[in-house]
Amino acid sequence: MTRPADHPRVAPPRVGVLLVNLGTPDAPEPGAVRRYLAEFLSDRRVVEIPPLLWKPILHGVILRTRPRKSAHAYSQVWTEQGSPLAAITRAQAEALAGSWGDRVIVDHAMRYGRPAIADRIAALVEAGCDRILFAPLYPQYCAATTATANDIAFATLAGMRRQPALRTLPPYHDDPAYIAALAASVREGLARLEFAPDVLLASFHGMPERTLALGDPYHCHCLKTARLLGEALGRPVEVAFQSRFGRAKWLEPATETVLARLGGEGRGVAIFSPGFAADCLETLEEIEIRGRETFRAAGGRDFAYLPCLNAGETGIEMLRTIIGRELTGWLEAAA
Ligand SMILES: C=CC1=C(C)c2cc3[nH]c(cc4nc(cc5[nH]c(cc1n2)c(C)c5CCC(=O)O)C(CCC(=O)O)=C4C)c(C)c3C=C
Ligand SMILES: [Fe+2]
Numbered sequence: 001m002t003r004p005a006d007h008p009r010v011a012p013p014r015v016g017v018l019l020v021n022l023g024t025p026d027a028p029e030p031g032a033v034r035r036y037l038a039e040f041l042s043d044r045r046v047v048e049i050p051p052l053l054w055k056p057i058l059h060g061v062i063l064r065t066r067p068r069k070s071a072h073a074y075s076q077v078w079t080e081q082g083s084p085l086a087a088i089t090r091a092q093a094e095a096l097a098g099s100w101g102d103r104v105i106v107d108h109a110m111r112y113g114r115p116a117i118a119d120r121i122a123a124l125v126e127a128g129c130d131r132i133l134f135a136p137l138y139p140q141y142c143a144a145t146t147a148t149a150n151d152i153a154f155a156t157l158a159g160m161r162r163q164p165a166l167r168t169l170p171p172y173h174d175d176p177a178y179i180a181a182l183a184a185s186v187r188e189g190l191a192r193l194e195f196a197p198d199v200l201l202a203s204f205h206g207m208p209e210r211t212l213a214l215g216d217p218y219h220c221h222c223l224k225t226a227r228l229l230g231e232a233l234g235r236p237v238e239v240a241f242q243s244r245f246g247r248a249k250w251l252e253p254a255t256e257t258v259l260a261r262l263g264g265e266g267r268g269v270a271i272f273s274p275g276f277a278a279d280c281l282e283t284l285e286e287i288e289i290r291g292r293e294t295f296r297a298a299g300g301r302d303f304a305y306l307p308c309l310n311a312g313e314t315g316i317e318m319l320r321t322i323i324g325r326e327l328t329g330w331l332e333a334a335a
């Protein structure tokens with residue numbers, strides 16, 4: 001039987017890999033930051049306060065004050081390629097392109113702002129992908145990051161008649177490939193320093209403490225990453241939590257408290273952020289700039305910030321390993 005003229009186009013089957021990170025404003029300006037924060041902080045996976053209580057605070061206070069302050073912070077780390085998070089995530093996708101042959105398309109998207117997850121999933125389907133590996137680049141799982149990204153992927157499929165098969169990348173906080181990449185990157189960073197740090201400090205993004213009791217394994221994942229990294233490096237790695245937001249109690253100790261203590265004790269520190277796949281405002285401004293100021297103001301001298309894995313060869317090879325593993329069985333189908 002011949003195919004009817006109005007039959008939908010049949011594309012050769014492909015596999016899509018969609019790298020996903022949190023998202024970032026389009027410009028380091030209050031208007032763009034306000035739009036970004038409004039979307040981000042309206043996510044009920046992020047702020048788990050009943051909307052009737054939260055909306056007046058968000059619209060009446062936070063979105064009136066924070067965008068200007070955050071825009072100034074963004075302007076200090078903005079690059080010619082745009083926001084570091086956007087530029088690095090794009091570079092990661094470009095570096096991974098071709099890793100599994102030309103039938104596997106690698107793309108990237110952001111949970112908030114652009115490129116939007118729904119748009120990129122639609123583009124992958126349009127390009128012929130009947131299988132998509134959705135890869136939120138958060139090594140440590142929490143509902144405010146991993147789950148909310150996955151929610152959008154599932155919601156996008158919910159609107160489709162002909163859905164692609166979807167796999168999601170599991171958290172990789174204790175994956176040997178991730179730990180080895182972190183260890184190599186920390187060793188490389190330490191080798192470049194002009195001082196020998198007394199303390200290695202892993203600064204993870206904080207979370208409200210109650211999310212632990214609610215069931216997020218995030219705190220345990222962070223501690224395990226640091227323990228395994230310490231074992232790989234042959235010396236302990238201390239843990240702290242940064243970026244506190246709001247009035248609730250957050251995971252402790254706070255990075256700024258630890259930095260002030262270490263500075264006051266005259267101990268040298270190398271600080272890094274293993275929970276971030278890419279350097280961003282939270283690492284480059286909050287740690288490298290403001291963290292250093294806190295440490296120095298407390299009397300400290302030797303401070304070094306070691307960059308995230310980003311799109312360097314060590315980090316890309318690690319992503320190739322963990323993503324390649326999740327593609328098992330699919331590469332043959334797309335051959
Ligand atoms: C890596 C894991 C992250 C967790 C966990 C996380 C939780 C979390 N964050 C906020 C509030 C803000 N986060 C902001 C920026 C931001 N956060 C992460 C990562 C995690 N957040 C990233 C990668 C970024 C992007 C930074 C960029 O370069 O654009 C911001 C916006 C910036 C600012 O105004 O400070 C806020 C606000 C909450 C409330 C939360 C958990 C409940
Ligand atoms: Fe955050």
Ligand SMILES: [Fe+2]
Pocket residue numbers: 243281282286
């Ligand atoms: Fe922050």
